[in-house]
Each structure stands twice: as structure tokens, then as C-alpha cells.
Amino acid sequence: MIDTFAALAEPNRFRIVELLRGGPRPVNDISRRLRLSQPQVSKHLRILKTVGLVAAQPRAQERLYQLRAQPLKEFHDWLERYRQLWDARFEELDELVAELNKKEKPNGRKKHK
Amino acid sequence: MIDTFAALAEPNRFRIVELLRGGPRPVNDISRRLRLSQPQVSKHLRILKTVGLVAAQPRAQERLYQLRAQPLKEFHDWLERYRQLWDARFEELDELVAELNKKEKPNGRKKHK
């Protein structure tokens, strides 16, 4: 789970995943479309493969990479455990706290940066 | 979105989020329960706050931190766009590719780690 987050936290990997949502693609195609070097793409794909987000299908010298469902399913299940947070009046409470925070900030010290 | 992934990719931050699923808690409480130093917790909370995953509610000297719904909702929406992946026969196709990969792997070199 954490590894999946880490995998998706990298902007270029995220872009690769988004691209693959449109269907399987070989490395070079990804490389060209996203303007990334080929080794860069290969390395990112390796990580995505490690966490199970993609799988490669050899096709001659090419490798067709495509998304895999499992990690996304797990992600979905994990989110379900938090569903109460955006259901019902929990929402309002959340908003309330957000308001309180905004009131607190202006008083707060502003150091630098 | 990506920043949220990055926030959750850090193990201790993930633990904090999971802990907060049980309800709001002050910093010291989090610190004790997760066996983390207080500055450590404060810093992680700052990051979680930046991405909107938590909000702080001042209560005397304490600050009650609690989860916020919005980023999780965004996650959910983002996942919806991938839902086709684990619906219907797309699943089977995925499994098939996984099989093909297993056949390919055994040939592969195993480096280290």
C-alpha cells in the first residue's frame, strides 16, 4: 500500500500510469509521448512493476506495458475504510474545523519562507 | 493529488493518518502511541496539513489534529476513472498478462536486494 503511494508520488510515474489508462504501450512510445529518456521510462516501469501497477507483455523486441487492476483495487478498499469521513454530517464537522483553522492562522506567527 | 501520494508514502505519516481515523488527537498523544519524537510528529503533521489531509483545532496549548475528507474524496474520484480496470472481463485479461509475465520472469536475472 505504502509502496503504491510511493510509486504514484513520482510525477513521471504518475504520468505513465495516466497514459497507460488509455491502453497498453511499448516503452519507446511512452518515452516519446512523455518526452522522457528511454532509460528513465524503463526504470520507472520497473518500479511500477514491482508494486504490481503494471505488467509487461513481450511482443518481439517490444514490451507492451499495461495497467494492472489489483493495486488499484486495494487502494479502493483502503479508501472504503475512510468513507465515513465524506459521508453524512461528518463533512460539516470537517468544514467547521477548516473554518476554525483559518481563524487561527492570521494570529499565528509568520516566520519566514 | 501527487502531493497527497507523497504525503502518504512516508510510513510514519501513513501511521498517523491511520491513527487519526479513530478520531482527533493532540500531538503528544500521537507521539506516545506511535513512539515517535514530538518534533517528528509535528513535522509530519505539517506536511499532512499542507496537502489538506489533516486540520488542527487549537484547544488551550494543545492542538487537536483530525482527518479531512477532501483529499480522500479526490482520491476516490480519481480512482473512479480507473474503475473499468477491475470491472468485467478486463480483469481476466489482466490475469492473463500476469501469467505471461510469470513465464517470462524465470529467465530473468536476479540481481540483488
Added chain:
DNA sequence: GCGTTATATGCCTTGATATGTATATACCTG
């Protein structure tokens, strides 16, 4: 086999970040 194409890996440098220790800030009690 040889050259070409497609992809993977290795090494190196650099930037980001998590942590510890020390200290600053804020609020409380008396």
C-alpha cells in the same frame, strides 16, 4: 553471424527529505 532496433541495467552525481538535538513560541496556572 552481423547490424539494427527495443529495452534493461550500471555507475555517478545531485537534490530532496527524514531524523535528532536544541531552541523558540504560545498558553496555562498560580
Added chain:
DNA sequence: CAGGTATATACATATCAAGGCATATAACGC
């Protein structure tokens, strides 16, 4: 205001990961 408590921040350090460049591996066509 003094002392105590709760939290935030600063600084230094160490670890890790992303990217570039060179090269290795593998399958193709001839």
C-alpha cells in the same frame, strides 16, 4: 511574572532516489 506544559521551528546530518550517460541484453532482418 515565573514556571510548566504543549507544540512548532532551526540547523546539521545522513539516507535515498531520480536523472544522465554509457553499455549490456535480447530479438529481429538479412
